[in-house]
Amino acid sequence: MKRKPDHSKFIWDLPDKPRLEYLTLGRKRLVDIGAKVANFEPPYDYLKNVRAGFDAEIRFMLDRCLEGSALACAARDAFVFREKNWLKAVSLEANEIAWRDFFAAHNDEMQDYIRKDYPWRSFDPHSVDPRRFERDPKLDEYFTAAVIENLGAFGFRRLSRSFKSEILSRPMEIKWDKGTWSLTMSVWLEIPSLAHHERIGMPFALSAASFPHSLAANVERQLHAFFREYGKIFPDVLSAMEQGIRDQEAWLAAQAT
Numbered sequence: 001m002k003r004k005p006d007h008s009k010f011i012w013d014l015p016d017k018p019r020l021e022y023l024t025l026g027r028k029r030l031v032d033i034g035a036k037v038a039n040f041e042p043p044y045d046y047l048k049n050v051r052a053g054f055d056a057e058i059r060f061m062l063d064r065c066l067e068g069s070a071l072a073c074a075a076r077d078a079f080v081f082r083e084k085n086w087l088k089a090v091s092l093e094a095n096e097i098a099w100r101d102f103f104a105a106h107n108d109e110m111q112d113y114i115r116k117d118y119p120w121r122s123f124d125p126h127s128v129d130p131r132r133f134e135r136d137p138k139l140d141e142y143f144t145a146a147v148i149e150n151l152g153a154f155g156f157r158r159l160s161r162s163f164k165s166e167i168l169s170r171p172m173e174i175k176w177d178k179g180t181w182s183l184t185m186s187v188w189l190e191i192p193s194l195a196h197h198e199r200i201g202m203p204f205a206l207s208a209a210s211f212p213h214s215l216a217a218n219v220e221r222q223l224h225a226f227f228r229e230y231g232k233i234f235p236d237v238l239s240a241m242e243q244g245i246r247d248q249e250a251w252l253a254a255q256a257t
Contacts, residue, residue, distance in 0.1 A: 150231035
């Protein structure tokens, strides 16, 4: 297959307005999936009963939405609005207020929820467990197993600093940052030649999906639970990424003329 040109330098050299317009095209359909999941629209209604994949705060908010909380639904809608308009010239202040008001009203309840359902996110200031401050030495092993077992069918293979697949019309990569000054790993999807990257948890109601990896955090369980659910939704992610590639290539072609 003929290698397609790398446009990343051109894109990052663009002025802010056209660059943000271009980047919006790449993330639009992934945001659409996240927005549908946030409202548990079919075919994602089964996720009403799934916690893996979701950030703790987002899952807490969505559970309150399912219970009929108007404040929670306002916060959810505000969050979706923010993500859909993140790179656009739109004021997000009113939406931030709805988000803030919900979590201010439910802070204690949310902390109890995290301790119960997301214990790796819970912080006990009175704990003397030294494992909270030590990196899990098997993190790479757990991460590789979780990705390959659940996404290997989509062509991903482990490289030194990424997982790479050529299932789309341009190479796609999963990359990560283990955190130099923290014990939390961030993970994202990239189309490097189009300067496109997005946090890997986006489909799960616009989550980030970061993974605490101290010895006390049971990161093996976190990773396997996340990628097990991610593998189920990944065909839709692929479709969204491929359409984003087409939209961005069409935008680049128009710029060239």
